[in-house]
Amino acid sequence: MQKQPAVYILASARHGTLYIGVTSDLLGRVHQHRESLIKGFSSRYGVSRLVYYECFDDMISAITREKQLTKWRRDWKLNLIEASNPGWDDLAEGLGLGPAIPKR
Template sequence: MMIGNDFQPCVYLVASRRHGTLYIGVTSNLIQRIHQHREDLIPGFTRRYGVKRLVWYEVHDTMEAAIVREKRLKEWRRAWKIELIEAHNEHWDDLAIGLGLPPLPDSTRPGVMK
């Protein structure tokens, strides 16, 4: 998955911790959006529940396709979402680090979530 330009439609899952609170979102700029979640710049659910760790994302060709996928995922059972995350990210590592963002303060050891 390549995230390089400013407009790249993505669906993403962020978590408060391993098996913690989950949030599904859609964006055209994943790095910017994750930065906003991490810095509590977006009021609402993710700020209230400390949901900041990028645990899964999927790139789409169009924003319309990303929105359709986001809506479908929001209908999924929680167990299915966890299976999706763990199929690609078994240890719930913070994938934002691989996109160039610094580790979260509690990310002192890879693969370990508090």
């Protein structure tokens, strides 16, 4: 996948803990979350399954969307995920990464 700005949502499990982020390298960033290379929220709560993402032409649009999604109510976020990914599949697998391994 070519680098381009994206907003993404990671989940610990179906209807589990959610994390919303923005990046210019989606696969690289998901890999960082999965390997806990950057300590923080996602490594603390085992949030590593890519369940939603949107790509943008520029980083300003991606950041604007990330801020919008972050302010949304939880049920709106769940509906957004389920509208395009009703099985809460790990979308990173379809982009070239292996399956997320849940952290214990």
